[in-house]
Amino acid sequence: MDKDIKILAIESSCDETSAAVVVNGREVLSNVIASQIDIHTKFGGVVPEVASRKHVEVIAVVVQEALDKAGVTLQDIDAVGVTYGPGLVGALLVGLQYAKGLAYSLGKPLIGVNHIEGHISANFIQYKDLKPPFVCLVVSGGHTFIVHMKDYGEFEVLGQTRDDAAGEAYDKVARAIGLGYPGGPKIDKISKEGNPDAIKFPRAKFHENNSLDFSFSGVKSAVLNYLNQMEMKREEVNRADVAASFQKAVVSFLVDNSVKACKLKRVNKMAVAGGVASNSSLRETLIKEGKKNDIEVLFPEFILCTDNAAMIGSAAYFEYIKGNIAPLTLNAVPNLKLGER
Structure with a gap:
């Protein structure tokens, strides 16, 4: 593919709200992560309802910060990638609904990404020739x-x-x-x-x-x-x-x-x-x-070992070039298996 493909990626499967801009699956222009560790530490673990509410509070700010750090606008983006499973259903829905709204308003393709595939794809960012x-x-x-x-x-x-x-x-x-x-x-x-x-x-x-x-x-x-x-x-x-x-x-x-x-x-x-x-x-x-x-x-x-949107952007790129575009009816699948669609 001659043209560079810029993916705006969103990750919200658990207790990190993250957005990133990734080019051609391997070059990270930005990777913003808003962690909730301090919030959940007092509970001794992640509380799903608390995580979901925090995602709602910060997701717009995190996405805008990722765009600003990358030096791009929404019009520069070729596709929107987002985690749709596995994970906490409420947390997943926050990122997924936001991504669907962006894709619809921009007229850009939506790419649904398996969170586990994202983790694997982090290695393509670290090792450009892998x-x-x-x-x-x-x-x-x-x-x-x-x-x-x-x-x-x-x-x-x-x-x-x-x-x-x-x-x-x-x-x-x-x-x-x-x-x-x-x-x-x-x-x-x-x-x-x-x-x-x-x-x-x-x-x-x-x-x-x-x-x-x-x-x-x-x-x-x-x-x-x-x-x-x-x-x-x-x-x-x-x-x-x-x-x-x-x-x-x-x-x-x-x-x-x-x-x-x-x-x-x-x-x-x-x-x-x-x-x-x-x-x-x-x-x-x-x-x-x-x-x-x-x-x-x-x-x-x-930083790429934790939950982050850069890894989702990498995985989304490889799905995009294979033509795996998701419908705007895509829903969260909390128990999504690797390889399922």
Whole structure:
């Protein structure tokens, strides 16, 4: 395509309101994120109704700021991309309705984007020459997947969590040991002071020998049982040791299955995406195991690991050039599966 394609992208699937302007799926002109972490911290997690109301309050300001920072007007935009699932239904609807209104008023195409596809596409922004096929580990507060990206917009899910997402388990364990919300960064930080071999927390085992699925409810329950036992014995809990041991169990599970997936599909390139991709232990362990197995491991910069509109703009571009234009009747799909339309 000779003409540069500018996508105005909107992301509001959970507790970040974000807008971005992305050119040709890889160049970010702006990426504005209004975070609600401070608001939800006092509740110990995201409150859907509160998140939705906050999205309503700030979305117009965030979109205008993204346009201003990019140095473009609405008339310069070629299409409007927006997350329509998965996520919190109320939060999704705020961004989706705003995007639909813009697309209709401007006479521009509307591109519906799967949030998980957006996370994967963050790697196209970070690595300008990256092309499919490759394996991607998507690991965040709400999602844990191993995906074989066969082509742009074409995915095969190789493994996924059967219960809690990895980030969800982090939040629950952090709350249990008194670290608060958000749990991922806090556990990662305190783990550096602990002994990862102090406590042997179990890892799920499946009857299917070749399964690449995950389960994190067991290790979460093991941590809770350990804390209860220590309380009954009136023994002091070393929070750093608990955090480090829990993190080792989770990270080893993620890394082992991801390496197996690369071998299964005979690819030597693995991308990582999602909020937990910022975890220092996961990064260090994946890079180490990647070198052992001749696998190049790619991570987006930290800002692209969080929920953000730039990644949605990247995914929207690749849908746009394939002609996947959404109708203005597009609705939010809170349980949208990867690859569904």
